[in-house]
Amino acid sequence: MENNELKQKVLSQAASAKDASRALAVMTAQQKSKILLAMADALSKNAKDILFHNEIDVEAAKEAGLAAVLTDRLTLNEARVNAMIQGVRDVAALKDPVGEIVEDLKPAQNIDVKKIRVPLGVIAMIYEARPNVTVDAATLCLKAGNAVILKGGSEAMNSNRILAKIIYDSAVAAGMPAGAIQFIDTTDRSAVTELLALDKYVDLLIPRGSEELVNFIRKNTLIPVLSHGKGLCHTYIDKDADLKTALEIAVNAKCQRPAVCNAMETLLVHKDVAAEVLPAICKLYSEEGVEVRGCPLARNIIPEAKEAVEADWSTEYHDKIISIKVVNSLDEAIAHINKYGSQHSDAIVTKDKSAADKFLAQVDSAGVFVNASTRLHDGSVFGLGCEIGISTQKLHARGAMGLKELTTTKYIVRGQGNIRK
Amino acid sequence: MENNELKQKVLSQAASAKDASRALAVMTAQQKSKILLAMADALSKNAKDILFHNEIDVEAAKEAGLAAVLTDRLTLNEARVNAMIQGVRDVAALKDPVGEIVEDLKPAQNIDVKKIRVPLGVIAMIYEARPNVTVDAATLCLKAGNAVILKGGSEAMNSNRILAKIIYDSAVAAGMPAGAIQFIDTTDRSAVTELLALDKYVDLLIPRGSEELVNFIRKNTLIPVLSHGKGLCHTYIDKDADLKTALEIAVNAKCQRPAVCNAMETLLVHKDVAAEVLPAICKLYSEEGVEVRGCPLARNIIPEAKEAVEADWSTEYHDKIISIKVVNSLDEAIAHINKYGSQHSDAIVTKDKSAADKFLAQVDSAGVFVNASTRLHDGSVFGLGCEIGISTQKLHARGAMGLKELTTTKYIVRGQGNIRK
Numbered sequence: 001m002e003n004n005e006l007k008q009k010v011l012s013q014a015a016s017a018k019d020a021s022r023a024l025a026v027m028t029a030q031q032k033s034k035i036l037l038a039m040a041d042a043l044s045k046n047a048k049d050i051l052f053h054n055e056i057d058v059e060a061a062k063e064a065g066l067a068a069v070l071t072d073r074l075t076l077n078e079a080r081v082n083a084m085i086q087g088v089r090d091v092a093a094l095k096d097p098v099g100e101i102v103e104d105l106k107p108a109q110n111i112d113v114k115k116i117r118v119p120l121g122v123i124a125m126i127y128e129a130r131p132n133v134t135v136d137a138a139t140l141c142l143k144a145g146n147a148v149i150l151k152g153g154s155e156a157m158n159s160n161r162i163l164a165k166i167i168y169d170s171a172v173a174a175g176m177p178a179g180a181i182q183f184i185d186t187t188d189r190s191a192v193t194e195l196l197a198l199d200k201y202v203d204l205l206i207p208r209g210s211e212e213l214v215n216f217i218r219k220n221t222l223i224p225v226l227s228h229g230k231g232l233c234h235t236y237i238d239k240d241a242d243l244k245t246a247l248e249i250a251v252n253a254k255c256q257r258p259a260v261c262n263a264m265e266t267l268l269v270h271k272d273v274a275a276e277v278l279p280a281i282c283k284l285y286s287e288e289g290v291e292v293r294g295c296p297l298a299r300n301i302i303p304e305a306k307e308a309v310e311a312d313w314s315t316e317y318h319d320k321i322i323s324i325k326v327v328n329s330l331d332e333a334i335a336h337i338n339k340y341g342s343q344h345s346d347a348i349v350t351k352d353k354s355a356a357d358k359f360l361a362q363v364d365s366a367g368v369f370v371n372a373s374t375r376l377h378d379g380s381v382f383g384l385g386c387e388i389g390i391s392t393q394k395l396h397a398r399g400a401m402g403l404k405e406l407t408t409t410k411y412i413v414r415g416q417g418n419i420r421k
Numbered sequence: 422m423e424n425n426e427l428k429q430k431v432l433s434q435a436a437s438a439k440d441a442s443r444a445l446a447v448m449t450a451q452q453k454s455k456i457l458l459a460m461a462d463a464l465s466k467n468a469k470d471i472l473f474h475n476e477i478d479v480e481a482a483k484e485a486g487l488a489a490v491l492t493d494r495l496t497l498n499e500a501r502v503n504a505m506i507q508g509v510r511d512v513a514a515l516k517d518p519v520g521e522i523v524e525d526l527k528p529a530q531n532i533d534v535k536k537i538r539v540p541l542g543v544i545a546m547i548y549e550a551r552p553n554v555t556v557d558a559a560t561l562c563l564k565a566g567n568a569v570i571l572k573g574g575s576e577a578m579n580s581n582r583i584l585a586k587i588i589y590d591s592a593v594a595a596g597m598p599a600g601a602i603q604f605i606d607t608t609d610r611s612a613v614t615e616l617l618a619l620d621k622y623v624d625l626l627i628p629r630g631s632e633e634l635v636n637f638i639r640k641n642t643l644i645p646v647l648s649h650g651k652g653l654c655h656t657y658i659d660k661d662a663d664l665k666t667a668l669e670i671a672v673n674a675k676c677q678r679p680a681v682c683n684a685m686e687t688l689l690v691h692k693d694v695a696a697e698v699l700p701a702i703c704k705l706y707s708e709e710g711v712e713v714r715g716c717p718l719a720r721n722i723i724p725e726a727k728e729a730v731e732a733d734w735s736t737e738y739h740d741k742i743i744s745i746k747v748v749n750s751l752d753e754a755i756a757h758i759n760k761y762g763s764q765h766s767d768a769i770v771t772k773d774k775s776a777a778d779k780f781l782a783q784v785d786s787a788g789v790f791v792n793a794s795t796r797l798h799d800g801s802v803f804g805l806g807c808e809i810g811i812s813t814q815k816l817h818a819r820g821a822m823g824l825k826e827l828t829t830t831k832y833i834v835r836g837q838g839n840i841r842k
Contacts, residue, residue: 111797252840361446373840410789
């Protein structure tokens with residue numbers, strides 16, 4: 001596509017999404033549920049067609065030599081399509097966040113000020129690989145009353161295109177305002193650049209993909225960005241920890257799924273219990289195939305550990321590797337976490353309530369855990385009903401995000417002719 | 422100062438603020454109130470010294486030929502100093518936002534998930550002219566548990582320096598962690614550039630000043646920015662409006678203080694009542710010295726009005742000028758507001774509840790008013806207890822901002838050895 005043509009096309013899609021968002025914002029929860037359930041039915045009816053188009057992407061990926069892990073992410077099968085459809089039905093059943101009265105102020109007689117929850121407007125999703133994001137993103141945005149612009153990766157183009165067509169057609173037939181789902185149908189990467197310039201039309205950008213993608217987007221747009229953060233998570237075993245609890249949590253936080261953001265990367269152990277804890281935990285890690293790297297104090301106790309260098313404390317391994325540091329005090333543990341962590345999820349294991357309270361208060365992270373695994377930091381586990389991601393930013397959304405984070409608020413004021421004196 | 426020296430100085434001040442913010446975050450409401458009241462006392466005791474230093478700035482401004490309105494903003498007198506001190510006492514008396522339980526989730530037995538309100542950390546304030554911002558900003562940031570970095574304009578340097586010294590010394594004597602208030606003591610504008618690069622230390626930037634300053638900051642930093650927005654506000658007089666109410670609101674919204682962001686710039690009038698409303702409102706505006714510019718339909722009724730050109734609909738006059746447009750319907754009024762407005766504050770005057778509801782739902786602004794003046798959009802009027810500004814952004818803060826907008830949240834999770842299955 002010519003550059004100017006592409007620019008015009010993206011602009012007109014964004015403008016059309018903005019128009020649709022006005023109509024969508026005033027739809028009832030029932031109307032939106034009906035649309036979502038129609039989408040789920042249509043996906044179900046067209047499952048074979050989805051798999052057929054996905055196969056084209058998967059074959060092309062294999063031919064192009066895409067890494068196996070990425071090809072796996074790209075691949076749909078019957079079970080994955082069913083899970084995607086169930087996801088749509090689950091979101092349809094969630095409570096509608098729109099219309100919630102967040103604050104009810106009565107500042108004076110005859111005037112009524114309410115802060116109510118409303119949709120953001122237009123949300124643009126820029127994502128890589130997994131085609132299910134096409135459906136997940138559209139579902140969550142619609143549920144919260146927003147129009148959505150979808151820009152997926154080129155490797156999933158055939159899958160994304162058929163998914164977008166199925167959900168769009170069924171949603172419009174069920175009453176969705178035309179234009180409320182916009183699929184950017186090009187593999188030209190400059191479409192992203194065009195999208196980033198449209199701060200007049202797009203209210204929120206959600207990138208899903210590599211840290212490079214997210215950073216590129218943050219640096220090149222005035223549109224607010226909401227992104228899933230990097231996770232360099234710690235567990236600190238206090239001198240008053242219950243040993244069995246400590247071991248269970250340390251193993252779970254590291255091993256249950258090492259490649260995700262809320263898995264632990266560094267274990268801190270109080271010096272008073274290091275001699276007891278370290279050999280036991282090392283044995284368990286060895287059974288799980290985890291490579292252990294230790295500070296000098298740790299290696300005095302567990303000489304089989306490799307040496308941890310300065311870079312280890314700030315490395316998100318995403319793998320079966322752990323760095324272990326012996327600390328002299330709770331204060332040192334907190335200082336280490338605040339210095340090296342990514343403000344994502346950090347845990348203390350202790351029976352001492354005052355140590356727990358101090359850790360909760362002073363560790364500056366999105367989620368702080370006492371006697372629980374950092375792996376529990378998750379929207380579904382927390383009971384938010386869905387999983388949009390975990391934010392490590394401090395404004396608008398912090399930690400596990402639910403539907404509320406896809407909304408904003410407005411003040412509605414009803415007076416009786418009130419004026420400013 | 423050498424560039425490198427300045428860079429190091431700003432960096433070390435930001436790092437010191439970050440350290441102090443950790444201690445500040447865990448202080449009780451009582452401790453913070455004590456500090457704020459000590460600041461108020463010290464300002465009161467040193468009022469003469471403040472006025473003496475302010476006089477130096479004012480004289481220099483006059484000699485430099487600074488515009489009278491800016492010189493006035495710069496000028497302190499006894500009454501203004503007293504108002505500033507009362508402001509500190511008022512904030513001290515507000516409810517502490519820190520520690521509030523925003524969500525209380527019980528997703529499973531034996532696990533307790535709370536989303537609680539916590540300070541942001543370090544807030545940097547970049548402002549022009551008014552020296553009272555030095556005190557206001559420090560007061561509000563401290564109340565919400567944040568360390569603050571103050572970078573004022575060079576024209577107010579002597580005033581800002583003495584104010585910062587008085588509040589800092591008295592606050593530290595009353596128990597504030599050293600370093601929690603940082604005054605950037607230079608008139609070198611590159612200090613702002615240095616500050617904008619410190620996203621590792623600064624959690625939030627609040628610019629107060631010209632639109633150019635705010636835009637420059639937004640475009641040149643990765644630090645989240647919270648800013649007071651531009652106000653292009655409308656009042657729409659519906660066909661079912663009460664005439665007396667309509668006239669009162671239209672005069673108040675335009676004339677009570679035309680230079681502020683929540684004053685009205687454009688009046689929309691339904692065609693069915695234009696013949697009755699326009700001559701009456703024009704007479705009142707004429708008495709108030711307001712220049713009227715009208716669309717062709719309006720000028721058929723009030724030929725004395727000047728012609729409104731396309732640019733008028735998107736001009737924030739900040740002055741005794743109004744543009745008037747006759748519209749055919751409520752829908753046309755809503756579309757005009759959503760197209761030309763700044764999503765700040767917009768009002769409808771009507772006795773028709775369904776028209777009011779439609780306007781409230783479809784006007785996409787931070788504050789939407791029924792039978793009330795847009796001038797009422799204000800933190801103090803709304804009962805938030807303080808006035809940080811009015812945000813026209815949609816993320817984190819929208820509309821009148823209170824202390825809550827100077828905080829974030831974190832999840833604190835207390836388990837009994839819970840792990841992810």
